[in-house]
Structures are given as C-alpha cells and as structure tokens.
Amino acid sequence: MMFQEEKRIEEELTYPLLLCERVCKLVEEPVFFKFECSEVGKQTDRLSQMLRTAIRLSTSSSNLYEPPIRRILTEMTKTLDRALTLVRKCKKRSILRRVVTITRVTDFRKVLSLLESSIGDMRWLLSVYDYSDGSNVGIVLSLPPVASNDPILAWVWSFIATIQMGQLLTDKIEAANELASFAHDNDRNKKIICEEGGVVPLLKLLKEGNNSQDAQIAASTALFNLANCEDRVRSIVNENGVPIIVKILRDSAMRVQIRVSSLVARMAEYDSVAQEEFARENAIRPLVSILSFETFVDDDLKMGKQSIHSIVQMSNYNDNPPRSGSSLSVSSSEGSSRGAYYSYRKERENEKPEVKLMLKTKCAEALWMLARGSVVNSRKITETKGLLGLAKLIEKEDGELQYNCLMVIMEITAAAESNPDLRRAAFKTNSAAVKAVVEQLLRIVKESTSGSMQIAAIKSIGSLARAFSARETRVIGPLVAQLSNRNQEVATEAAVSLVKFACPDNFLHMEHSKAIIEFDGVPPLMRLLRGSERTKIHSLILICYLALHAGNSEALEQARVLNALEGADHLVARQPELKDLVLKAINHLRMYHAGIHPPRPPLSYVPQI
Structure with missing residues (x-):
C-alpha cells in the first residue's frame, strides 16, 4: 500500500499537537513582545482544538483518506517549529543573547500569517472529513492555503476523499465523474490523481458498486482515462485491479461491460505485465463469450441437445455464478443455471442494437490488445474456439467491429508464425475454424476497398505460409x-x-x-x-x-x-x-x-x- 512505510496518521497528528502545547505554555509569561506572543498563543490554541478534532475523526474512521492530512501536517509542523523558536526568544535573557538574536515585529507578522494559513488548511480538511454534524463526506470546491498555487490538487483531494469516505452513492458517482473529466487529455492531472492515491478508491467503487451501473461506469471511465502509460497501468495492476476488472467484465450489465472491456484494451495496450495478469485471470474467456453471443445460429436444447456455445455460456454461470441480488443471480442447481442462462440471453436480446454492437466492438479491441505480441494469450483465444466466431463476425459485420476482429486474427497468426507449436495446434488446414478464417481473409484481400483491411489480411495469410x-x-x-x-x-x-x-x-x-x-x-x-x-x-x-x-x-x-x-x-x-x-x-x-x-x-x- 502507498503509506505502509509511513507513520500511522494518529502519530502524525500527535506531534504538531505537542508543539501547540509547548507554544501555548511559553507565551503565558513572555518578557518581550507580550501582545504579539498573546496573538500567537490564540492562533496556536485554535490549531490545537482542530488537531484534537482531527484525531477523533482518524480514530473513528477505518477508511480515512490520508494524503491531504499528511501534506497539511508537514507544512503545519514547519510553522509551529518556527513559532516555538520565535516565542522562546521573548523570554528573559542576557543583553549579549538579545543582541545576537534580535526579534522584530515583522517576524511575528510572518508567523501569524503562517498560523492563519494552517488554520485555513485545517478548516478545509475538517469540512471534507467531519461527520460531527450528521452530514456525509461530500465534494468541497474551496481551496486550502496549502494548495493555493495548485487548485487542481485540492479538488482531486476532495473528489478522492468523497469516493473513499462518502456515504451517499450519488456523491461518489459525481466525484468519480469529476476525476474522469480531470484526467481526460491532461497527463499532469492523471499523474496527480495516481500520486494522491486515487486508484484504490476507484477500484473499490468499481468492485462494490454492484447495484449501480452508473457507479461502475464512472469508476471504469476514470480508470480508463488514467491508464494511458505503463507506469499508471502498473499502478492499477499493483493494487490488485486485474481480478476486480475481470470479475466485473464477467458479471455486469452490457453498458458496464463496454467500459470495462475498453479498460482491458487500454491496459493491455500499454503494459505487457497487464497482458500477463489478464491471461492469468482468464479474461479471454468472457471476452470471447460476449463476442460470440448471437453470432452463431444455435438451437439451444433443441431435440435434447445443446450447442457448443450454449454449453460454454452455461458453464460460465456454474463456474462464476452472478452476484447475489442481481438480475442474473441463480442457485447452484442445474435447473437454476439453465434458467439464469435464458434470463441472461433474454436480457441481452432486449438490449438496443447499438449497445450490442458497441460491446462487441470493444471486446474485439480488448482481444486484439491482449493478443498483440503474446503467444500465451493468442493460444488461449484459439483454445476457446474464438477463431470461428471471429471469422463469422468478419463475414457478417463491417466498420470498426470487422476491423478489430481482423486485427485479432492478424495478431494470432503472427504469434503462430513465431511459435511452431501454436501453429500446429491451432491452424490445422482441415479445421473448420481455420477454413472459415482463411476464406474470410481471402475475401478481404480480393474484395475490400480499405487498404488497412487488405494489409491486415495479407499479413495474416503470410504468417500462415508454412501451414x-x-x-x-x-x-x-x-x-x-x-x-x-x-x-x-x-x-x-x-x-x-x-x-x-x-x-x-x-x-x-x-x-x-x-x-x-x-x-x-x-x-x-x-x-x-x-x-x-x-x-x-x-x-x-x-x-x-x-x-x-x-x-x-x-x-x-x-x-x-x-x-x-x-x-x-x-x-x-x-x-x-x-x-x-x-x-x-x-x-x-x-x-x-x-x-x-x-x-x-x-x-x-x-x-x-
């Protein structure tokens, strides 16, 4: 975790509180600058009260968002050390010591200004975290002095705190959408969000927003916008994000699956480690299953027989039963699994055609990025009988979906060219799937008016030259x-x-x-x-x-x-x-x-x- 080597937040809060007590004690009997020392004492006392409130909050909350507290306490500690040094100079001392350490009114003005800033920081912090008035943690758009030169930082703190500590789901969704907006096309904002611990709360919202498509879409969109470089993708992987993403991909509604499959594609595109992790979590299987849905004309359970696709779909339910309380929830019995499968199928069939098309397009893109340069993932796609489904989609579809499916084939054939074992296992020329793939590749070569499509098909055939x-x-x-x-x-x-x-x-x-x-x-x-x-x-x-x-x-x-x-x-x-x-x-x-x-x-x- 991000702060595992740092002190506990209660310990961090205790030290500045101790400094406040020392300052308040020293200003009780000053010899010089009595009025100024009194003002320092008043400001310090206000800070100590706020610190005690913060300590109560930290001990009562199990999921406290810590980065802004630590940043504010760092600045506050510097200010209190300076105040303590200043008031010590005002005690009775020898003439020589007074000459060496001259104290001026301007020194007090500077310290009082810094104390006022620390009070402003604590006031902002408590407005974000305080539960004492019965309200929920919510988005606070005011700026603390510590972030006056970088307002984005304060807003990011507020949004992340809302997602991590908020009680109202609507507030969390709004905060996640704000983070997604901040991260869109701005790498500096992306870096700030990751450095300030935004990945973990977003993954938690994605995982636990089971009853809200809006929450899962907002979280996955924010993560997608963050994941455009290897370091940020690796931060998602390191926070155990891949298993969460694959589970949501398997269980969620189609509109959520669209965003999550886009996230899979983005992560696999930028990081080979993410590719490997998705392979380990078997992300290929749900992607192929979604992609092949409605592709085959199968007569499920007709004449007492099931199609291969139907069996694969129902085995997904037995192996990975949907979450409790969802529209796809089923018991472990065979009859319930079969009923859930048909309920699942009906739900998908009733969805709008443009949603189905977008989902298949994004799943094909995810498979493309997972297969790119990966023999392991290419092998997994062929083992799930994905080649035949891809061939049929290339035949029936056009536009981006057709192109993405063709690119999956191109990556798989490139892997087969470099790996004889994969080539011999997956591309037997008497295989129905391979015949279908070759037929579609030749059709694209001969009939397509798109140069990029022709090039992809030609490359695929060339990769299979030895087969x-x-x-x-x-x-x-x-x-x-x-x-x-x-x-x-x-x-x-x-x-x-x-x-x-x-x-x-x-x-x-x-x-x-x-x-x-x-x-x-x-x-x-x-x-x-x-x-x-x-x-x-x-x-x-x-x-x-x-x-x-x-x-x-x-x-x-x-x-x-x-x-x-x-x-x-x-x-x-x-x-x-x-x-x-x-x-x-x-x-x-x-x-x-x-x-x-x-x-x-x-x-x-x-x-x-």
Missing part, C-alpha cells in the same frame, strides 16, 4: 493479384507475404515459387522494382527466390529478370545483406540462360562468382 500445403494454391493467386494494386503499401505487403511462401525456410518453397510464376507474378514484381525503397527491397528478395527455385521458367527469361538483377547494384550497395542472395540468383539464371541445366543444388550451396 498451407502444396495444394493450397488458392491463397497464392489473390496475393499475386495484389502485386498490381494501385496502393503501393498493399502491393508491398503482398510481396512480403509471398516471400514467406517462397523463402527456403518454407518446406514447400519450390512448389510455392512455381505457383507464384504460374499466377503471372513476375511482371508486377518487375514493376515494383521501380517503387519506394521498401518496395524495391522486398520485390528484389522475392524475385531472387523465384530465380533460385524456378530458374528454368520462361516467364523469368521473358521478363528479363537477369538483366534486372544485374542492374540492381545501386540497391545492393545500400543493402549489403542482399548481396549474397542476389549473386546466387544471378549465377543460377546465367546457367539456365546458357543452356546448362545443373542438378538442383542444396539450400546451403552458394555459387561462386
């Missing part, structure tokens, strides 16, 4: 066709993906290289050699692989590939790592053009020039 058999030439044709795309970024990405089919790392590189040539891929590749630097590089690499693996093709000779490679000196000079590959390709083509047909060399063979 396709030699008979799967249907994936080669659409990629070759995109080499002629007017959007050079799309054409370049097609070349990058085709390289993964034709490179020696692919066991079927010979067959794929021939297929690329058969689909008339050489002419557009030659045109791409006149493109941007990145386009030239990937096109050149692909041409070299085609020359090495299908060098006797007439298409290569007709397109004058050898001349193009021999004239690529300027590009090779800027990319020295291409030198060996280009030389091997040139040597290979020269042998064929000279009428020599040597046996196929091993992959490790490097022709000598």
